[in-house]
Structures are given as C-alpha cells and as structure tokens.
Amino acid sequence: MLKDYRILLAACVIAVGAMLLSIAKLVTPGYKAHQKAYAKLTGSTDFEIGVKQINVETKAGLLVDRCTTCHLGAANADAAAFDQPLRTHSEICPGLAEQPHDLNKIGCSICHEGNGRAIDETDAHGHFKHWLSPLLVGREAQASCAKCHYMGAGTLLGAETYLRGKELFVEKVCYACHTIRGLSDGKSAPELTDAGDKFTLAYLKESIVVPTANLATSTMPKFNWTQEADTIAALAIFLKGQRLNKLRDEASAPIGMLAAEQTFASVIEPSVAAGEALFKGAFSGHLQLRGGCINCHAVKNSEGLVQGGENGPELTYVGRARSAAYMASHIRNPKEDALDTIMPPFRHLSDTEIDSLVLYLQSLDYTLPRTPEPTAQALFSNYCMSCHGQNLDGNGSIAALLDPLPRDFTAYQFVASYKDRFVNSIREGVAGGAMAPWQNILTEEEIESLVTYIVSTTEDRQSRFVRMDVSLPKPGDPERHRFRDETRTLEAGDITSGQDAFQKFCASCHGMLANGKGPNAYALKHPLPRDLINKKFLNQSSVTDERLYRSILLGVAGTPMPSHDHLADQTILDIIAYLRSISRDTN
Amino acid sequence: MTQSDKMKRREFLTMGSSLGLLGVAAAATGGAVFKYLMPVVTYGTPKKFKIPKSDLPDVGDELLFSDQKVVLRRHSDTEMAALSLVCTHLGCTVNVVETGFQCPCHGSQYDIKGTVVGGPAPQSLAWLTVKPLPGNYLEIDTGSRLKENSYFKV
Numbered sequence: 001m002l003k004d005y006r007i008l009l010a011a012c013v014i015a016v017g018a019m020l021l022s023i024a025k026l027v028t029p030g031y032k033a034h035q036k037a038y039a040k041l042t043g044s045t046d047f048e049i050g051v052k053q054i055n056v057e058t059k060a061g062l063l064v065d066r067c068t069t070c071h072l073g074a075a076n077a078d079a080a081a082f083d084q085p086l087r088t089h090s091e092i093c094p095g096l097a098e099q100p101h102d103l104n105k106i107g108c109s110i111c112h113e114g115n116g117r118a119i120d121e122t123d124a125h126g127h128f129k130h131w132l133s134p135l136l137v138g139r140e141a142q143a144s145c146a147k148c149h150y151m152g153a154g155t156l157l158g159a160e161t162y163l164r165g166k167e168l169f170v171e172k173v174c175y176a177c178h179t180i181r182g183l184s185d186g187k188s189a190p191e192l193t194d195a196g197d198k199f200t201l202a203y204l205k206e207s208i209v210v211p212t213a214n215l216a217t218s219t220m221p222k223f224n225w226t227q228e229a230d231t232i233a234a235l236a237i238f239l240k241g242q243r244l245n246k247l248r249d250e251a252s253a254p255i256g257m258l259a260a261e262q263t264f265a266s267v268i269e270p271s272v273a274a275g276e277a278l279f280k281g282a283f284s285g286h287l288q289l290r291g292g293c294i295n296c297h298a299v300k301n302s303e304g305l306v307q308g309g310e311n312g313p314e315l316t317y318v319g320r321a322r323s324a325a326y327m328a329s330h331i332r333n334p335k336e337d338a339l340d341t342i343m344p345p346f347r348h349l350s351d352t353e354i355d356s357l358v359l360y361l362q363s364l365d366y367t368l369p370r371t372p373e374p375t376a377q378a379l380f381s382n383y384c385m386s387c388h389g390q391n392l393d394g395n396g397s398i399a400a401l402l403d404p405l406p407r408d409f410t411a412y413q414f415v416a417s418y419k420d421r422f423v424n425s426i427r428e429g430v431a432g433g434a435m436a437p438w439q440n441i442l443t444e445e446e447i448e449s450l451v452t453y454i455v456s457t458t459e460d461r462q463s464r465f466v467r468m469d470v471s472l473p474k475p476g477d478p479e480r481h482r483f484r485d486e487t488r489t490l491e492a493g494d495i496t497s498g499q500d501a502f503q504k505f506c507a508s509c510h511g512m513l514a515n516g517k518g519p520n521a522y523a524l525k526h527p528l529p530r531d532l533i534n535k536k537f538l539n540q541s542s543v544t545d546e547r548l549y550r551s552i553l554l555g556v557a558g559t560p561m562p563s564h565d566h567l568a569d570q571t572i573l574d575i576i577a578y579l580r581s582i583s584r585d586t587n
Numbered sequence: 588m589t590q591s592d593k594m595k596r597r598e599f600l601t602m603g604s605s606l607g608l609l610g611v612a613a614a615a616t617g618g619a620v621f622k623y624l625m626p627v628v629t630y631g632t633p634k635k636f637k638i639p640k641s642d643l644p645d646v647g648d649e650l651l652f653s654d655q656k657v658v659l660r661r662h663s664d665t666e667m668a669a670l671s672l673v674c675t676h677l678g679c680t681v682n683v684v685e686t687g688f689q690c691p692c693h694g695s696q697y698d699i700k701g702t703v704v705g706g707p708a709p710q711s712l713a714w715l716t717v718k719p720l721p722g723n724y725l726e727i728d729t730g731s732r733l734k735e736n737s738y739f740k741v
Contacts, residue, residue, distance in 0.1 A: 005601040012605040016612040023619040042721030051627045062630060076722025104637050104724075 031069045031119055038072040038086050042079075051119055054107040058247050065107030065116040067124065075103040093158040100254070110247070111144040112136050134200055136240070140233075143196060143240035148248045165238025168231060170264070171281045172223065173292030176344040180242055188344040189220060194244040204236040219342045221311030221401055223295055265289045267353045275360025278353055290348060291357070298386075300366040310397045312343060313434045314386050319362035321429070321436040327361060328354045338433055339534040340403035340516075367441065376453035379446055387434065392457055394526055404433045404516075404537075405527045411558025412458035417467040418557075422451045424542060432537025467557055472546040473569045480569045490570055493577025501571045502578050505564060514582060524560045538583040548576050634730040640723045643667060643741065649683070655729055656680050657715065666738040669727045670701055671713040681712070688712060700735050711735060 032049055039047035052072070056063040073079025073086040080088040092101050109116030113133035118124040126134040136143060142162040149156055155163055166183075169175055175184035179191040195204065206213045209232060211220035225231050248254070265287035267274040277284060279299070281292030293315070298308030300316040308314075318327065329336055331354055334343040349357070368374050368382045380388075387406040389396040394408035409415055426447050429437035438447065455462075473480065479488040503512060509529040511518035516531035530537070537543065552572050555563035564572070636655050643661060644650040650659040656672040672688070674681050679692035687704070688697040696705035701712030716731040717739040725741075 005598065008605055009601055012608050016608045019612045020615060023615050026619050026623065038721070044719075044721050046718070047721075053628045053633060055630070055633055064628065064630070066628065073722065076724070078722055 029119060030121060034070045034085055035072065038079075038082070041082055041086065042076075054104065056105070056107050056110060058110075059249075060245065060247065063107065063110060063116060065109050066119050067108035067112075067114075067116060068103075069119050070121070070124075071108060074108065091158075096157065110147070111141045113144065132200060134202070136201065140201060140237055140240070143201065143237045146196075146241040147243060147246055148254055150246065150248070150250055150253045161234050161237050162241050165234040165236070165241075167288060168235050169238055170288050170290055171292060172225065172231070172235065173281060173295040174235070175290065176292070176346060177220070185348075186344055188342070192239055192242055194242060195239045196241050196243040197245060199240075201236050201240045204239045205232055208232055208235055219401065221296055221309070221342070223311070224309050225295075263287060266350060267356050270352045270355035270359055272356070272359045272363045274353070275356035275358070275363075278349075278357055279360055291353075293357070296343070299364055301364075302366055304366055310386070311401055312398060313402075313436070314398075315361055316364050316366050317383070317438070317441045318436060319358070319364055320440045321438060324358045324362070327358045331357060337431075337536060339536070340531050341434075342401055342403070374446075376449040379442070379450055380453055383438065383442065384450070392454060402434050403528070404530065406434075408526050408558070409454050409457065412461040413465040413467075414556070414558030415455055415458050416462035416465045416557065419451070419455050421542065422454060423447055426450060428542075430537070431540040432531075432534040465557065468554055470550055470553060472544075472549045473573070475573075477569075488570070490573060493573035493575075493580075495574075495577050495581045497571075498574030498576070498578030498581075501567070501575050505567065505571075506575065509560070514579070527559055529561070532579055533582055535583045535585050538579065539585045545576055545580075548579065549573075552576075635726050635728045637720060637724045637726050640719075640725060640741065643725075651683065653680075655727070657727055657729060658683060659727075662738050665741055667717065667741050668736075668738045669715040669717050671715055671729060671732075673713070674708060675703075675710045675712065676706070676708040702735065 031051070035047065035049050039045075051066055052068045054065040054068060056065060068074060070085040073082050074089045077088055079086055082088075089103060092099060107116065108114075112135055114126040114135040115124050115131065115133075122128060139161045142159045145156055145159040145162055149159075169180070169183070175186060177186040177189035179185050179187065179193065180195075181191075181193045199207075203214060207215075207220075209222075209226045211218040211222065265284035267278065267284075267289075274284075278289050278291030279293045281294065282289060294308040296309045296311035297313065297315045298306050298310060299314065300306050306314075322330075326337065330338075331346050331349065333345050333347070334341045335345070368379065374382075380392075381390075385396055386398050387396040387402065388394055388409065389399065389406070392409040394406040394410075396406060399406050407414070425435065426442070427437065427439045429435050442450070473490055475490050475492045477490050479490060502510075502514065506514070507518055509518045509520045509524065510516055510532055511521065511529075514532040516529040518529060521529050532538065549572055551561065552564050552567070552575060554565070555561045567575075632655065636652075636657075638652075638659075642650070644659060646661050646663060648661055651657075651672075652659070658670050658672055660668045660670065662668060672680050672683075674690040674692065674695055676690065676693055676695050679690050681688040681690045681695070681697065686696070687699045688701065689695070690706065690708065694706045695703065695708035697708070697712055698704050701714065703709075703711055713732040714735060714737040716728040716733060716737075718726045718728070719741075720726050
C-alpha cells in the first residue's frame with residue numbers, strides 16, 4: 001500500500017510542478033526579459049513592462065502591430081549598438097536626412113509581415129505551418145514597398161532589390177509567359193499580378209528554382225541561372241511585391257508613386273548588333289529590350305564557345321537551316337510550326353526587332369572544323385547530342401521540354417525498321433517538331449556518316465527484329481480478315497466510323513482530341529504518343545497513308561505504340577480517313 | 588492503536604497533502620486563466636501616444652493633436668504640460684480660443700488653465716501625465732487625470 005501512495009504523491013508533485021511551470025511561463029512572457037534589458041540599457045527607471053501596441057488604420061481594416069513589445073529600440077536612434085531585438089532599425093531610405101517612415105505610426109508588420117498580433121517570437125515571425133506571410137527579413141521587406149508606393153516605371157530609394165527583380169523579370173524572359181498587369185501580357189503560364197498575396201516568398205523561390213516542386217505538371221523550364229542566389233532572391237522579392245490589394249491607391253499613394261506604364265526600348269533600324277542585344281535581353285541605353293531568347297536557347301560564337309540556356313534547341317545553325325520567313329513566323333507564333341512547343345509567342349516584337357533577330361541568327365557562322373575530317377561521333381556530339389543525348393537515347397540536355405520528344409536510337413527495333421528514313425529526316429528535317437533540315441549545314445557525306453554511326457550503335461541487335469512488309473490496301477481489295485467466311489471488299493475510309501473507332505481504340509493514349517495527351521500517355525515512356533492534330537507533321541510528304549496504315553497495323557517498333565492487327569482493314573482505313581480530316585491543311 | 592489504524596492515518600495524510608497540492612494548483616490555474624482573459628491591448632485609438640522631443644513647441648507656444656484630443660503646452664525651457672481637449676460635460680472636443688477653451692456643444696467655457704468659468708461643465712479639463720521614454724520620446728497618457736498646473740520636466 002505504502003508504495004502506491006508514494007506513486008500518487010510523486011504524480012501529484014510532478015503534475016503540480018508542470019502546472020506551476022506553465023503558469024509561471026504565462027505570467028513571465030518572453031518579452032519581459034527584453035523589456036527589462038532595454039530599460040537597463042537606456043537607464044530608464046520607470047519603464048512600464050507590458051504589451052506595446054501600434055494600431056495602424058489601413059484600407060483593409062485595423063492593423064494591430066505588437067512588434068515593438070520586443071523590438072523596443074526600432075525607432076530609437078540611440079539603440080544602434082544594442083543587440084537584437086532591441087536595435088535601431090537601419091535607414092529605410094539610405095542617405096536621406098530625414099527618414100520618411102515614422103515607425104511609431106506605421107509599425108513593423110506592414111512591411112515585414114509576420115504576425116503582428118502575436119507576442120511570442122515564433123508566432124510573431126509567422127514561422128509556423130500554413131501561415132501565409134512569414135517574416136520578411138532585411139531586404140526581403142522591399143516586397144512591401146509596392147503596398148503603398150505604386151511603382152511602375154521609375155525608381156524608389158531603398159527598393160533596389162525589388163527594382164532589380166523587375167529588371168530580371170524582363171531580362172530572364174519571365175514576361176513572355178507570365179502576365180503582370182501593366183508590365184507583361186504572356187498567356188502561357190499563370191498570371192502573377194497577385195503573386196504576393198497568394199504565395200509566400202519561400203514558395204516563389206522554390207517555384208523559380210524547381211518549377212515542378214509545387215506543380216508536378218509544370219512545363220516551366222529549369223533555367224541555368226537558378227544557382228545565382230541574388231538573382232532568385234531579387235526575382236522572388238519582386239514577385240512577392242505583386243499585389244492586387246494595395247493599401248493605397250493611385251490618388252493617395254506617398255511619394256515614389258509613378259504611372260504604371262512601363263516603357264521598353266525599341267529597335268528602329270534592323271541590325272545584327274540590335275538582334276544580339278535582343279537575343280540577350282540587354283539594355284539599350286537606360287531602357288530594357290524585351291527579348292531574352294538566351295535564357296532558353298544557346299548559341300555558339302565563331303570560336304565555338306557556347307552561351308545560353310538548355311531549354312530549347314541550340315540556335316547556332318538555325319539561320320542556315322531555316323528560311324528568314326520561317327524564323328520570323330516562329331518567333332511570332334511558334335505553335336504554328338511546332339504545335340506542342342512550350343515556347344511562348346513573342347507578338348510584342350516589332351518588324352524591325354524580328355528582322356534584327358533573324359539577322360543575328362543568320363550571322364552565326366560556327367561550323368565544326370572540317371580539317372581534319374571530323375569523326376561521325378564528333379559530328380553527332382556537335383550537332384545532335386543536345387537533343388538526342390550522349391547515349392543516343394533521346395534524352396539530351398534539352399530533350400525534356402521538347403514535344404515530340406527526340407528519337408531514341410537505342411531502341412534497336414526502331415532503327416532496324418526505319419533506318420531507310422534517317423537520311424531524309426536529317427536532310428529535310430521533320431516538320432511539326434524541333435528537328436531542323438540540316439542539308440545546308442552538313443554535307444551529304446557527313447549525313448551518310450551520321451546515319452552509319454547511329455545505325456552501327458545497335459547493329460548487333462538489329463538482326464533480332466524483322467518488321468513485316470505490308471502495303472496499304474486499296475478500296476475494292478478483299479478484307480484481310482474474313483468474317484464468317486464471307487469475303488468483304490474494302491471501301492474508301494469513312495470519317496464518322498473512323499472517329500468512332502479512334503475513340504474506341506486510340507483515345508486511351510492519343511486522347512479524345514487526338515492530341516497525344518490521353519489518360520494513359522502520362523504512364524508511357526519515351527517517346528510519348530504522337531500528337532495527331534499536328535498538321536505540319538501529318539501533312540509532310542513522308543507521312544503517307546501507307547506509313548499510317550503500317551504504324552497502326554504493326555505498331556511502331558521500339559516505341560509504346562502496339563500493333564493493332566485485331567482491327568479490320570476497313571477500320572484502319574476509316575481511322576486514317578478520320579486523321580486526315582482533322583489534320584487537313586487549310587492553307 | 589492497531590496496525591490498520593496507523594495505515595489509515597498515513598493514508599489520510601498522503602491523501603490530504605496531495606489534495607492540498609492539487610488545490611494550490613487549481614487556484615493558480617484559476618488565477619492564470621483570469622489573467623489570460625484580461626485584455627492586454629486596445630482596438631480603438633490607443634490611450635497613450637508617443638511624440639519625439641524634437642516636435643515640442645517653442646516656449647509659450649502650443650501644439651494641437653486633434654486625433655488624440657490633446658494640446659501640448661511649453662511652459663518654459665524645461666517644463667511642459669499636456670491638457671485634454673475632452674469636455675468634462677458630455678465629451679465633445681473643445682476649441683482653443685483666446686480666453687482658454689470653449690465647448691461648441693453646450694457652451695462650457697474654460698480658462699487658459701482648464702478651470703471651468705461658465706456653462707454646464709462639472710469640472711476642469713484634465714491635465715495629462717507626460718512620461719519621457721528612451722530614445723528622446725515623450726509618452727502622453729490621455730487616460731490620466733492630474734491636478735491643474737501639473738508640469739513635467741522635458
């Protein structure tokens with residue numbers, strides 16, 4: 001019995017101790033120590049310990065700010081040498097004789113966010129899960145300048161990082177896809193006019209560095225400048241400053257308020273130099289040029305030095321491969337030529353700017369040195385590798401964002417079946433995608449040696465695969481399948497029954513819209529289902545009805561496209577008729 | 588006494604002391620909850636407000652804070668005072684006039700020191716506590732009520 005009472009007593013003592021401890025914590029809050037320290041440091045004898053509060057009337061209601069409960073010296077110039085949290089706030093507008101922000105009136109959380117009502121450090125700094133506005137430290141608070149100062153063109157003292165972020169938004173070509181009202185009108189990506197209200201700074205940073213971190217299906221490129229911490233910080237601070245709900249409107253905003261109009265430099269006379277500046281998104285005088293191709297596309301200079309991003313095809317040879325008209329139209333509306341490209345349209349560029357870009361691309365003259373004669377492998381590394389990959393597996397450094405994906409030559413079944421097409425594909429290019437015609441850059445011998453090289457890598461296995469040779473049946477021919485021993489004759493393909501058959505047999509991968517984005521497409525590996533409404537692809541001369549017939553009947557060797565020999569010839573002809581009807585070139 | 592009686596006494600003592608401890612804890616908890624429920628902040632215009640010392644008027648001059656309904660008066664180089672502008676009759680804001688203060692609502696009149704000289708006001712205007720704060724600030728407590736001629740060192 002005695003033992004039990006001891007346990008009871010011990011439990012009581014522990015419980016009471018814990019209770020008294022928590023009560024003591026409530027009675028002596030964290031700020032008490034700071035306030036005592038501050039009173040001691042300032043030599044004030046009658047300092048009143050308690051919660052200090054600043055009420056700020058805003059358009060959105062009363063902003064309660066209790067930060068000065070701990071940050072006692074924020075507005076006290078004599079507290080510059082004190083330790084945080086008691087130290088004087090640094091100059092918000094450096095160099096001004098009289099600082100325009102009265103911290104006793106506006107408080108702290110209006111700029112630094114966090115949780116102004118809280119008086120516990122973790123709570124007040126907003127460092128808890130799902131809090132939408134964690135503390136903005138140091139220069140991050142510049143994201144809040146635009147809450148009151150309506151910043152369009154022009155500058156604001158003390159908001160240098162924010163303004164640098166605005167420059168970067170154009171320089172790093174964000175403007176081409178993202179809309180920020182008054183600044184850009186891109187439609188290929190989510191609008192960011194209200195990004196600051198929707199997202200935390202950390203979320204914005206993360207989404208710039210790893211776009212798929214917060215949205216798995218994001219097609220935003222991973223840029224090669226995401227290692228530059230300053231660039232990311234400035235961009236994120238600028239985006240955090242984008243808010244629809246501001247505390248002041250145009251009429252009541254304090255000094256620094258300027259028109260929302262953003263002016264950019266424009267090119268008057270087309271020139272190679274202007275094209276290069278546009279390509280690199282540089283400044284022209286004090287105004288910025290709205291280009292920035294270099295963020296996605298790399299180019300080699302005459303010495304072969306590569307510069308630029310790895311999110312789109314390298315453009316060193318495009319000036320020789322493609323016509324000026326093609327380049328101009330591709331810059332204005334890329335989806336016209338390559339339906340599934342992620343490249344946004346650059347419609348804002350004027351004719352002179354487009355001409356300058358074309359001139360610049362045509363001025364690039366790097367070619368792999370021909371003396372001594374380069375090996376086929378060297379040719380492949382120079383011209384093909386960035387898309388088709390070092391191991392010829394179609395996973396080059398820029399492949400991930402291409403659609404259709406570059407051909408995987410390690411699939412020996414594919415090489416065995418289609419190697420006759422390779423020369424033509426290199427020479428003429430493949431319409432509807434990124435594969436350019438190389439006939440103006442590579443000699444016939446070089447093309448031959450490239451094909452030989454590609455074929456040779458899987459030569460040992462190609463004999464394992466033999467593709468059947470079938471020809472396109474014609475209307476009037478007997479049906480391949482004999483139903484109930486009755487011989488049917490084929491009729492010309494019917495679009496309506498072809499559509500029905502497509503929805504039944506093809507839509508799971510190619511999608512109901514035939515755009516290659518069916519529900520099963522996401523589980524498939526390289527290459528993905530063909531986009532069958534890509535008119536440029538389907539209307540090129542090498543895509544014949546016979547090729548479509550073979551691809552449906554036998555499948556496409558070395559790809560996820562299976563054979564469909566259970567389909568009647570008539571059904572396949574119907575499907576081909578349907579595909580032709582939806583991809584008919586209206587021009 | 589038997590053995591079982593002894594045990595009973597021990598039992599009583601143990602139970603008593605544990606219950607006593609619990610009682611202390613309960614009382615402390617009650618106190619803490621009461622303190623927790625007491626508001627520590629205000630949502631209207633705060634009763635106390637800060638002004639930098641550099642904003643003080645010259646000797647003989649006055650400075651009006653219409654939002655806080657306070658007038659600051661510099662008495663001499665070293666002394667100043669703060670007077671409330673809230674009429675003691677029904678709480679209107681009194682106007683500063685040449686002879687002192689006058690209430691626009693019911694005509695209460697005060698002299699230059701806030702003493703009632705006419706009208707329905709029951710008592711003189713409040714003189715307020717002024718407290719120096721670290722960092723060359725003065726804190727004026729609009730909730731206080733001091734005697735006439737309560738001057739404070741600057």
